[in-house]
Amino acid sequence: MSLSATPNTPLLEDERVLQCWQPQLTLFSHRALMLSFATALVLASLGYLSIVQWLIVVPIFTVIFVIVFDDVATWFRCRDDRWFLTNKRLIFERVGAPEENANLTLDRVDWMQPWFWWSLRIGFSAGTATVIRFVPRPREVRTRILDAKAAFEDAAHD
Secondary structure (H helix, E strand, O other): OOOOOOOOOOOOOOOOEEEEEOOOHHHHHHHHHHHHHHHHHHHHHOOOOOHHHHHHHHHHHHHHHHHHOOHHHHHHHHOOEEEEEEOOEEEEEEOOOHHHOEEEEHHHEEEEEEEOOOEEEEEEOOOOEEEEEOOOOHHHHHHHHHHHHHHHHHHHHO
16 A cells, blocks of 8 residues: 555654555455355355356355355445554554554564465464454565564664
């Protein structure tokens, strides 16, 4: 995402925004299609669907997954999320729900695990975890956070 986005959270002294991420509708859509594709594939392999039925069922399953499994609510809840990586912190802001905003210094990030091609799970030293949802190239996001964390820890030791 663009560096033109700035957080509402006040930046600390000598802190600068390195990167900003927000959910993308295309990744949300890809996830829904993948889930319906996989379900239809399993049903076809078990002999419940022919190829023609399979082609008809995939779009139907996509709608079912999006509506029945509350994926639409998930999208509407997270579509305005913003994740800011600074040289000192990881800042989360939810537009319209400032009470959910949070930030942690980079040294509190314990682990990160990309989840398919649409999310990055992050664990913190306090034993909590969160997910950056529907962001492109979560492995690249992980690398950027790790690089910023290493630079932050090096600066703390100097």
